[in-house]
Amino acid sequence: MSYRTLFDRQIxxxxxxxxxxxxxxxxxxxxxxxxxxxxxxxxxxxxxxxxDLPDPTPWLEPGQLLLTDGGQFTGPGSTSPEAYCFxxxxxxxxxxxxxxxxIHAAVPAELAAACxxxxxxxxxxxxxxxxxxxxxxxxxxxxADRSARxxxxxxxxxxxxxxxxxxxGLRAILRTLSSRLxxxxxxxxxxxxxxxxxxxxxxxxxxxSAVQEQSRMLLRKSKPASVRxxxxxxxxxxxIGQSGRLGGVLAVGADTPLDSxxxxxxxxxxxxxxxxxxxQRAVSDARLRVRTGVIELLLAGRTDEAAxxxxxxxxxxxxxxxxxxxxxxxxxxxxxxxxxxxxATAEPGALxxxxxxEDLLILASREALVGVADLLRKHDTAAG
Numbered sequence: 001m002s003y004r005t006l007f008d009r010q011i012x013x014x015x016x017x018x019x020x021x022x023x024x025x026x027x028x029x030x031x032x033x034x035x036x037x038x039x040x041x042x043x044x045x046x047x048x049x050x051x052d053l054p055d056p057t058p059w060l061e062p063g064q065l066l067l068t069d070g071g072q073f074t075g076p077g078s079t080s081p082e083a084y085c086f087x088x089x090x091x092x093x094x095x096x097x098x099x100x101x102x103i104h105a106a107v108p109a110e111l112a113a114a115c116x117x118x119x120x121x122x123x124x125x126x127x128x129x130x131x132x133x134x135x136x137x138x139x140x141x142x143x144a145d146r147s148a149r150x151x152x153x154x155x156x157x158x159x160x161x162x163x164x165x166x167x168x169g170l171r172a173i174l175r176t177l178s179s180r181l182x183x184x185x186x187x188x189x190x191x192x193x194x195x196x197x198x199x200x201x202x203x204x205x206x207x208x209s210a211v212q213e214q215s216r217m218l219l220r221k222s223k224p225a226s227v228r229x230x231x232x233x234x235x236x237x238x239x240i241g242q243s244g245r246l247g248g249v250l251a252v253g254a255d256t257p258l259d260s261x262x263x264x265x266x267x268x269x270x271x272x273x274x275x276x277x278x279x280q281r282a283v284s285d286a287r288l289r290v291r292t293g294v295i296e297l298l299l300a301g302r303t304d305e306a307a308x309x310x311x312x313x314x315x316x317x318x319x320x321x322x323x324x325x326x327x328x329x330x331x332x333x334x335x336x337x338x339x340x341x342x343x344a345t346a347e348p349g350a351l352x353x354x355x356x357x358e359d360l361l362i363l364a365s366r367e368a369l370v371g372v373a374d375l376l377r378k379h380d381t382a383a384g
Contacts, residue, residue, distance in 0.1 A: 016044035017141045019065075019095050019121055025137065028129050030097070033112055033122040040121040045094045047142075048135045054079040055087055062092030065138075067131045069099040073108055085114035096120055097134070101127030149261050156180045156265050160272065170276040175200050177269045181262060183253040187273065190247055192216035196339045203251065207233040215249040222246060228257065238266065240274045247277040287313070288337070291354035295361055315348025318365045325372070325383035330360035336379040343371060 020041040023030050046063035049056070052071040060066060066088065072079040088096060096115060098107050107124055115122040125134075159180065163172035170187075174197055178185040184201035188194055192215050194203075203211055210229055214237050218225050223243040229235045236254050241247035250270055252258070258266060290313060297306035310317045337353075340362075344351040350368035354361050362383060364372045376383055 016046070016145070017138050018042050018045060019123065022065075022134065022137070023123070028134060028137075029126045030129070031124040033098075033107055033124050034116055036121050040095070040119075043094050045138060048131075048138045050131045050135070054084070057087045057091040060088075060091050060093060063094050065095050065097060065134075066093050067097040067099070067125065067134065069102040070104045070108065070111075073111065074103060081108065081111040081114040082117075085111070085118040085120055088120055089118040093120065095123055097123040097125045097131075099125045099127055099129075099131070153261050153264060157268060160265075160268055164272050164276075170273060171197055171199070173269055173272050173276065177252070177265065180265065181252065181254070185253070186211060186251040188212070188215040188219075188249040188251070189277075190219065190241075192219050192249070195248075196342060198342065201253075204233055204253070207235060207253075211235055211237065211251050215251065218249050219246055236266075238270060240270050240277065247274055284337070284341075287341070288355055291352075292356055294352075295354040295356050310352065314344060314352070318349055318352055318363050318368070322363055322365050323369055325362040325364070327360035327362070327376075327381055327383045329358055330355065330381075336375065336381060339375050339378075340372075343368070343375065 018041060019032075019036065022028065022045070023032060023041075044063060045065045046061065048065045048067060049060060050067040051059065052068050053059075054072045056066060056068075072084070073081065085096075098104075098111065100106055107122065112122060114120075125131075156176075159176045160173055163169065163176045166172040174185050174187060178200045184203055185197070186194060186203045187197060192212065194212065207229065210232075214227050214229060218227060218237060218239050221239075223246075224239050224241075226236065226238040229237070233253065234255050235251055236258055237249055237251045239246050239249055250266070250273060252266060254262075290309070294306045294310050297303075297309065307317050340351070340353050344353065347368060350365045351372060352363040360383075362372060
């Protein structure tokens with residue numbers, strides 16, 4: 001299911017109005033003249049305009065439905081159906097509604113032929129159906145759609161606010177975004193490394209490399225920017241942070257370009273994520289320094305002090321029997337550190353790690369060994 005389809009289901013509306021939906025309104029009694037293909041029937045109608053002018057195109061916009069009773073096609077100096085339809089086609093109208101039994105008993109054959117040549121959907125409107133009824137129907141549908149979208153936006157913003165105050169605020173925010181849009185979401189740090197986001201749909205394998213490469217390209221520009229990927233799967237990527245201080249990149253799977261409601265939601269997430277990343281970076285650095293201090297206490301033989309310090313922050317230290325590992329010349333993969341932190345938090349007493357000088361030291365219980373080994377392999381890191 002596309003995120004757009006999910007959005008329409010969430011707000012409970014079948015907007016936008018189309019020729020197909022108008023033809024289905026029995027009270028109007030509309031009839032298609034000739035065969036209309038699915039593209040014409042399902043094209044969104046942005047508005048309805050009525051006019052008998054020989055050339056109404058200066059007052060029309062693409063996607064509008066034009067209604068007329070055909071006065072411009074009668075009498076001296078009447079409008080040429082061919083020229084009339086050519087202008088409508090150039091303007092990009094969604095269709096032409098022609099009222100019968102008002103001036104004309106039927107749709108003029110020349111007009112029907114011209115509409116067919118220029119691929120303009122032609123709809124017959126009974127003389128008893130007032131144009132204002134059709135206009136009001138579309139206007140009411142548009143108003144209902146705007147109201148539903150506003151309600152969706154407000155509820156989405158409230159959901160983000162609730163997520164932001166959770167202990168795992170950043171990940172909760174991204175889970176909320178993924179849920180509201182019904183698509184995958186990825187977050188990359190300032191170095192272009194993907195952050196671990198448990199519980200959130202992962203980037204599809206077919207587009208993962210393209211998303212990572214585009215993220216690194218955006219970060220190299222060192223200024224706010226966005227880019228859209230269309231192949232093999234669509235995605236929108238936007239930087240987080242200010243010029244010269246980019247904090248990362250947010251990637252959102254989207255089968256079509258984000259509309260205003262979705263863009264507003266993404267912008268809110270970017271603002272919250274920017275704050276959260278700065279806070280997370282400061283807290284993470286502080287926690288790593290404390291971990292380093294605990295390791296120094298252990299190496300100095302002050303095990304009781306080390307255990308008390310670790311217990312106060314993370315729970316008990318891993319108990320013997322345990323395995324010790326050392327990553328020599330650790331380059332500082334923030335993604336690996338994030339995942340180790342999550343693993344250590346999820347199972348207190350199973351895992352402890354810390355940076356010391358240029359190395360990464362790991363203490364793990366036998367039960368946690370397999371999980372730690374998997375994490376190291378995932379990040380192309382070896383421990384001895």
